[in-house]
Amino acid sequence: MCSKMTFSPFSVQVPGSTANLGPGFDSIGLAITMYLTVNVCTSSHWKISYIGKELQELNGEKTNLIQEAALLVAKEYGKELPCCSLEVESELPLSRGLGSSAAAIVAGIELANRVLSLSLSKKEKALIACRMEGHPDNVIPSLNGGLAISCYGDNRLETVQIHDLAVEMVLVIPSFELLTSKAREALPKSLPHSQATQASAVSNVLVASLLTNDWKTAGKMMERDLLHEPYRQRWFPDFAEIKQKASDHGAYGTAISGAGPTVICFVPKNSGKRIKDSLASAFEGYVCKTVMPDSIGVRVEQLSLPA
Secondary structure, eight states: OOOOOOOOOEEEEEEEEEEETTTEEEEEEEEEEEEEEEEEEEOSSOEEEEESGGGGGGTTOSOOHHHHHHHHHHHHTTOOOOOEEEEEEESSOTTSSSOHHHHHHHHHHHHHHHHTTOOOOHHHHHHHHHHHHSSSTTHHHHHHOSEEEEEEETTEEEEEEEOOOOOEEEEEEOSSOOOHHHHHHTSOSOOOHHHHHHHHHHHHHHHHHHHTTOHHHHHHHHTTOOSSHHHHGGGOTTHHHHHHHHHHTTOSEEEEOTTSSOEEEEEOTTOHHHHHHHHHHHOTTSEEEEEOBOSSOOEEEEOOOOO
């Protein structure tokens, strides 16, 4: 049964994200100009339709992260969420390391916030998103835009945001998927103290260079990661070649996007198309795409229904 609450139809648009940036494991993420869009209308029952090739495999699925997140928010605040009709379209390929699940969670939180008139603060939304996702690196950029450096644990969250970013990115997206859970299985349970110290130093310099928009140094630090890339590279047969090709054409640095399998190259402004074209010619089995940082984060707009 659904409550009889009605509301004006609206749209939620959420940017995808790239995370880790090498040694910023589970803590650094950047919103990108690829989007999940959800059109929300009242309905007598839950109805979810997926538009576009990226989401066709979800048609007929009984569970949905957008709905799950919305229902969780309603439960936490003691509200009954009315049934909704959702029309979902996404530019984010599933299980490719571009924050598709985080974007869905953020969309669900915004859905509940709007429908139930909760007026949640950014911090309240962020904590719910982190609890659902388990870490902050994708959900915080999708919420707030820009680059986010975050620390989350014991339901406490601290974030430093950067929105003025002088960089472009080239995505090299393979045809195969890689579940985050599988990628995490490759990671060691611990590191020797000396190696952890070195990994921390690399991460510290990465953060300092990001804060000063020094992408040349940031790129070097991305490629010196000791926390996850050395253990995951076996799933990326062309990773070394992509890095070298990107470097030859002027990229600052190349990293695995999130848990992969997408590879992301950080490049100087106004060079993205040139480098993207070069990579597309060299690696024909991949989709290459130029993206920019998204500085806004989630957007909610009222929809006008046809007369």
